[in-house]
Amino acid sequence: MQIPAPLQPSTRILLGPGPSDAHPAVLRAMVNPLMGHLDPEFVSIMVQVQEMLRGVLKTKNKVTLPISATGMAGMECCLVNLLEPGDKVVVCAMGFFGQRMIDVAGRTGAVVTTLQAPWGKTFSVDEISETVARVKPKVLGLVHAETSTGAMQANIQEIANICHLHGTLLVVDAVTSLGCIELDIDEWGVDAVYSCSQKGLGCPPGMSPISFSDRAVEVIKNRKTKVQSWYLDMTTVMSYWGQDRVYHHTAPISMIYAIHEGLRLVLEEGLENRWKRHWHNHQALKVGLEALNLHYTADASCQLPQLNAVRIPEGVDDLKGRKFLLERFGIEVGGGLGDFKGKVWRIGLMGYNSKPSVVLLALAALEQALANQGVKVNPGAAVGAANNYYAKA
């Protein structure tokens, strides 16, 4: 075989559902020399990561750490640790990732009851309340920011209160929420939460922050059966990340450096400022998209600022449009998943990428992508609308 040339990956602007571009300081943190995963200096870095993660999740939960894998492993970790065969679980699915939660929960041998909302919509507290009261499940799982539809499930605190009335633990998918929109684990009363490194935190993919409430930890400690997954078994993962520092697996050292910097930058910016930044850039993008006649899939009342899912106009080819954006501008936007395949573009403005220069470039590029396929556009209208918004904001 001919030995390939060293890699020279092209520079992209990642405006899909993730990964989003890493902050340059995060990439710089990753080139630091490796240390052993039990080196006392590395252990103190781990402690700092945990402390900062508690800050970003707004929790005092002792069991708060990044799992050494992507967001899906966080989902699996929460469910396999809290569920045993025969347990009852309710999963609320309003899109692709809720659907996945049904699959993952079912594989534990738990009895799954599903609540479905049409794609682009969310659940009312009443619907969830009725189901929890009837089923009295051990666990209720829901997605806070459904990346497949761009919809945000509101009222997490009310839902948690209802769960706790019935002795139910609330598991929340915050993969696309963390670092973008408000998340307040203790105040809301969430029992288990998982996220990822490559969306709102502006790090590469590879880590999944998780946190378990004391109530959830009690449930894990009192399991009758072993956790099916060896790698994700919190009873042993906790002893590596806890006081004992017992070898479990080799921590991905460079990724820990990355998330250390990612979390540090979030705290330095301030949570509220960060949420506001995501909101403003979303508003600017939105007025621009409207000027291009692109319409959101999610109801106006529940649109996510960090993920803008819009319907592809009649007569415009999905793949051709995305190829044009990538080749002409180096911009990646996401296509639709499941029910939305071929019908939706998903434009992410997450973490480092949530900024005016990116919004204006994305709008200018989208205008060209539409014009390229024969759509009548008003040249400059989208960029103009966004600039108008920024001028007033």
Ligand SMILES: *Cc1c(COP(=O)(O)O)cnc(C)c1O
């Ligand atoms: C991206 C995403 C996941 C999966 O995370 P990976 O890091 O791709 O494993 C799960 N849930 C939601 C809501 C997501 O957006």
